[in-house]
Amino acid sequence: MSSLIGSARVQGRVIHALLMREVLTRYGRHNIGFLWLFVEPMIFTLGVAALWSAFHAVHGSSLPIVAFAVTGYSSILLWRNMGFRTIGAIEPNLSLLYHRNIKPIDIYLSRLLLEVIGATASFVVVSFIFGMMSDDITWPENLAEVIAGWTLLAWFGVGLAILAGAVSEEHEFVEKLWHPAQYLLVPLSGAAFQVDALPTALQKLALYLPMVNGVEIVREGFFGSKFHAHYDVGYLVTVNTVLTVLGLAQLRKIAREITPE
Amino acid sequence: MTPGPITLENITKIYRTRAGPHRVLDDVSLTIRPGDKIGVLGPNGAGKSTLVRIVSGAEEPTRGKVTRGMSISWPMGFVGGFQSSLTGYDNFKFICRVYGQDPKALYGFVQDFSELGHFLREPVRTYSSGMRARLAFAISMAIDFDCLIIDEVIAVGDKHFQEKSRTELLDKRRHKTMVIITHEMHFIRENCNLVYVVRGGELHRFEDIEEGIHFHESWFG
Structure with missing residues (x-):
């Protein structure tokens, strides 16, 4: 038991070290430094919200468009970028494996943790900014539900990214396919539509996409009574579990074969 | 905590290559006791670095068991781990x-x-x-x-x-334990109390340093 706690402490230490290294490498010591962590996604969300408002995009509801954009686009940012952070992530960091306590999983987890922190911070900050600027966003009706949906989405992103990353170490085509896959999945992800507005036949199909379920939960928490949500928590949890287990198994497999330079 | 030995038991390491599986280490075992200064010899590509990476835990064996009773360094003076955009x-x-x-x-x-x-x-x-x-x-x-890992000493x-x-x-x-890979025999003579020669997937152990060096050099004819 004490050795289990001991190794958990070592892993915590290693992930913290990698996280700080990543922050410094990506955002530097200068200017506003790590603020970029959420300024970057914030700019994206602001831009999308502005575009949607300007074109009065059809999102099939009477919900305030800015709030709709913030919940939708933040949710995309949460899971979408994670794959980019894990695919091909081991090779440039091979020499780190000479430090015995650094394992491939730590490289992944530190990067994914940074993504979750960045996307979450941006979601919160952007919500507050819009909340102060307009009456469009009000305090979520059910904060706990927003957090639950957000957590499930984050878990989905982490599971998918670990699997995609670990498979990419063995098969390069994953890296090539990830880009087009992203572009195809983003419009389908539920960020720009609500399931309730779809024809009944399409609703069923849409809910096969795990992230649609996640976004619906987040929005139900946010808009509550004004929103008729469709989702299946059991399905989302099952998909997340399967992705995570397959991802960890594949990572375990490639870890045995990785040779530091 | 007092350092304990590092043991490798029945270690096999197979690399996948285009020409098929390549067996670098074939069922080898070794024990490193605290205070040992071990010289690792062998021809280029014989698996010296692979052996040392398995000892240090930088790489996993295909089969076999490793137990480590002491803390082990990364290769002394290894420059590869730096993030060059950082100070x-x-x-x-x-x-x-x-x-x-x-x-x-x-x-x-x-x-x-x-x-x-x-x-x-x-x-x-x-x-x-x-x-x-x-x-x-x-x-x-x-x-x-x-335990210090020294791969190609201090050039x-x-x-x-x-x-x-x-x-x-x-x-x-x-007083430290050391595992040393080098082609400088005088360095082995001056510092090591044990020599291992990696060759043809096997590990040959020599307590007599001269004998080990002789065995190593005999391979080159």
Whole structure:
């Protein structure tokens, strides 16, 4: 038991070290430094919200468009970028494996943790900014539900990214396919539509996409009574579990074969 | 905690190559007792580095069991782990975090030993290869390990730095366990109490250093 706690402490230490290294490498010591962590996604969300408002995009509801954009686009940012952070992530960091306590999983987890922190911070900050600027966003009706949906989405992103990353170490085509896959999945992800507005036949199909379920939960928490949500928590949890287990198994497999330079 | 032995039991390592599986180590075993100075010899590509990486845990064996009773360094003076857009200091701090050490307590030594002065606050990409090597060596010396991995000894920096490094490593750390890969036989003669020769997937153990060196050199005819 004490050795289990001991190794958990070592892993915590290693992930913290990698996280700080990543922050410094990506955002530097200068200017506003790590603020970029959420300024970057914030700019994206602001831009999308502005575009949607300007074109009065059809999102099939009477919900305030800015709030709709913030919940939708933040949710995309949460899971979408994670794959980019894990695919091909081991090779440039091979020499780190000479430090015995650094394992491939730590490289992944530190990067994914940074993504979750960045996307979450941006979601919160952007919500507050819009909340102060307009009456469009009000305090979520059910904060706990927003957090639950957000957590499930984050878990989905982490599971998918670990699997995609670990498979990419063995098969390069994953890296090539990830880009087009992203572009195809983003419009389908539920960020720009609500399931309730779809024809009944399409609703069923849409809910096969795990992230649609996640976004619906987040929005139900946010808009509550004004929103008729469709989702299946059991399905989302099952998909997340399967992705995570397959991802960890594949990572375990490639870890045995990785040779530091 | 007093250091205990490192043991490798029935280790097999197979690499996948285009020509099919390549068996680098075939069911080999070894024990490293605290205080041992082990010289690892063998022809190029025979698997010396593979063996040492399995000892240190940088790589996993295909089959077999490794137990480690002491802390093991990364290869002394290894420059590969630096993030070149970060400063020498930030890279040093990263290593300290990984090993749970207080950078404040060790910074004086690193500053002193690396002789890098204000360059420690500059990005590593601006360093010459000699400067990188000095930084790497200083950092690996700053952290206290039970067992030191030395792969191709101290050809870093200029003559002055090489001598300083050898003194620091071989005199001041005489009591440490060491695993040494080198092609310099005099280095093995002067420092090792045990020689392992890696050849043809097998591991040959020699308590008599001269015998081990002779066995190693006989292969070259």
